[in-house]
Amino acid sequence: MSDSGESDGKACLQCGRTLPVADFHRNVRRPDGLAFYCRHCAAQRSETSRRKRGIEERKQSSAPVPDGSKWCAACGQIKPVAEFARTKAERIGLHPYCLPCHTAQGAASKTRIFGSTREYHPRHRHGIGQAEADELLAEQGGVCAVCGVADPQHVDHDHRTGWVRGILCFNCNGGLGQFRDDPVLLANAITYLKGTTWRRALIHPGVYRISSPARGRPPSRSS
Structure with a gap:
């Protein structure tokens, strides 16, 4: 923008007045860096456009609004x-x-856009509607795809691709997330459980003893 433009001001195409450049919004796509219309005319044009598009007039408080x-x-x-x-x-x-x-x-x-909030969440987060989620749940027999608990509510998806994998209960969905969907970590957890959980050991026909690989270890300081 030239120095003369700063001193002479600019003519508004709407009202025809020559006003200081401070009365115009910036527009970096224009050669002079200013909008076509002054701020007052731009606001009027914006309100007229809103009315044509069926948007109600902006409401304002009839009483003074105190600080805070x-x-x-x-x-x-x-x-x-x-x-x-x-x-x-x-x-x-x-x-x-x-x-x-x-x-x-x-x-x-x-509700207006999606029909219901229940339709909104799976559509917005995972790209599927409630009908598609219900169909997927029906294919699972109406139970969690991991633990089999009835009436799971959570849509599980692959965090890398975004693809929906199934419908899970809260615990299983959260569990996969805690393990970061990593099969190696899940396999390590299985191995860990197999080596540390109590198990039945057959010591005589019909006689079992409950044992654990951790048996015989020194107690921890907190025990």
């Missing part, structure tokens, strides 16, 4: 800023809705 508080655009109440979730998407760093309204708005959006 924020007005919720959903319930219309003025609440402490601590009752608003933080976000980098907003200029002031806070969501426009308070926490209860934010939760309600999110659930309503998921």
Whole structure:
């Protein structure tokens, strides 16, 4: 941008006024580095576009909002800023809705777009709908693919590829995650259990003794 542009200002294509460059938004794609329209006209054009797209006019509080508080655009109440979730998407760093309204708005959006929150989670996280998850569970016989407990609720996926592998219960799904889906670690865990768990040893026909490879070791300091 030239020095003359800084001193002479710029003419707005909407209102035709020549205004200081500070009254224009920046636009790095323009030769002069400034937007076509002044800030006031740009805001008007944005609101007109929102109305054409069916977006309601932005609501504002009718009462003054004291410092340390924020007005919720959903319930219309003025609440402490601590009752608003933080976000980098907003200029002031806070969501426009308070926490209860934010939760309600999110659930309503998921229901409107996906039909229900239960449909949203598998579709959003794993790319499958609830019907597909139910079909996969039916192929497993309605039980966890690992331990066989009834009515598992968690969709398991490969963290490298994102592919869905099956439906697991909470414990099995978390267990695979703790072992980082590594077959070597799981095999080592199996070997470890086989060498340390108590087992029955046949010492006479029909007579067993419960023994463990750890038997005979000195007790730990905590025992």
